[in-house]
Amino acid sequence: MPHSRELPLCGMSGTNDSFVRATAEASWSATPKEQRAYLSLQSLFSKIARFCARLQNALIDLTRSSHPIQSSSPELNEILCRARIRTDVSDHLPTLFAESLSFQPRLIVELGVRGGESTFVFERVARLSSARYVSVDIEDSSQVRQHQPWLFVQRDDVEFAKEFPAWCRQRELPDEIDILFIDTSHFFEHTVQEIEHWFPLLAPCAKVIVHDTNQRRIYFRKDGSMGIGWTNRGVIAALEKYFNRRFNEKEDFVDLVNGWSIRHYANCSGLTILTRVVFKSDGR
Numbered sequence: 001m002p003h004s005r006e007l008p009l010c011g012m013s014g015t016n017d018s019f020v021r022a023t024a025e026a027s028w029s030a031t032p033k034e035q036r037a038y039l040s041l042q043s044l045f046s047k048i049a050r051f052c053a054r055l056q057n058a059l060i061d062l063t064r065s066s067h068p069i070q071s072s073s074p075e076l077n078e079i080l081c082r083a084r085i086r087t088d089v090s091d092h093l094p095t096l097f098a099e100s101l102s103f104q105p106r107l108i109v110e111l112g113v114r115g116g117e118s119t120f121v122f123e124r125v126a127r128l129s130s131a132r133y134v135s136v137d138i139e140d141s142s143q144v145r146q147h148q149p150w151l152f153v154q155r156d157d158v159e160f161a162k163e164f165p166a167w168c169r170q171r172e173l174p175d176e177i178d179i180l181f182i183d184t185s186h187f188f189e190h191t192v193q194e195i196e197h198w199f200p201l202l203a204p205c206a207k208v209i210v211h212d213t214n215q216r217r218i219y220f221r222k223d224g225s226m227g228i229g230w231t232n233r234g235v236i237a238a239l240e241k242y243f244n245r246r247f248n249e250k251e252d253f254v255d256l257v258n259g260w261s262i263r264h265y266a267n268c269s270g271l272t273i274l275t276r277v278v279f280k281s282d283g284r
């Protein structure tokens with residue numbers, strides 16, 4: 001039976017409660033008594049939502065048959081096993097693996113490590129494709145993985161992007177990024193900055209995988225289980241700005257915009273995969 005675990009919210013300033021508090025403080029000028037009442041209601045809603053999620057997930061665990069994990073790839077088996085632990089990204093781990101491996105990358109860059117869910121996947125992709133693999137997090141996440149060729153950098157990712165080409169040259173790393181994974185603050189302005197500073201470092205044929213493109217207070221995974229997050233359009237709005245196009249992130253979609261193929265999965269906080277397509281000159 002799968003375990004049910006909600007990772008602490010991160011990529012935002014502080015805990016969920018402090019976020020609620022900050023939101024309330026920023027947007028509402030009410031009397032202290034009204035503010036206290038509002039926060040109590042928010043807190044109550046939070047508790048009810050968490051209780052409902054636990055109940056729903058327990059019912060799902062009770063009623064579903066446990067399928068044996070089967071793949072001829074030991075790496076994929078490990079990932080499928082890991083994906084059974086419910087997190088805000090668990091649904092997407094096999095997709096990250098398949099999408100990245102099929103690209104046979106030489107250089108993978110991951111922005112945002114936290115507990116290392118995505119890191120676990122990219123480590124295996126890197127091993128199977130003999131790729132170099134760099135992760136960046138503003139917090140010290142160096143203990144997350146032990147795979148030796150993994151390079152972890154504790155920096156603000158936008159600042160680090162400015163030095164990245166020289167940093168790669170010093171380490172004899174490929175000078176272009178084949179796979180870029182973005183999963184950091186989720187704030188609009190920061191994501192816009194990430195796009196602005198990291199996209200010029202991509203190889204002509206590159207893949208950018210962005211998590212949290214459908215952030216909801218309550219989100220659902222493919223198995224119907226619920227998770228508690230926060231409502232925020234920061235990441236998808238930054239992609240909309242880049243592509244100058246409005247997206248409906250609540251539904252799965254495929255699109256082709258300005259030479260990028262875009263595939264979006266709405267479940268589990270949303271995952272959007274951008275693949276830069278290089279068309280043959282004769283248009284075929």
Ligand SMILES: C[S@@+](CC[C@H](N)C(=O)[O-])C[C@H]1O[C@@H](n2cnc3c(N)ncnc32)[C@H](O)[C@@H]1O
Pocket residue numbers: 010011089111112113114115116117118119136137138139155156157158183184185190
């Ligand atoms: C959602 S978590 C990453 C989850 C991870 N990808 C996984 O699958 O487990 C977001 C991470 O982004 C990091 N982060 C937030 N702002 C950042 C910034 N400006 N530069 C680098 N890392 C940042 C946080 O410290 C946090 O560890």
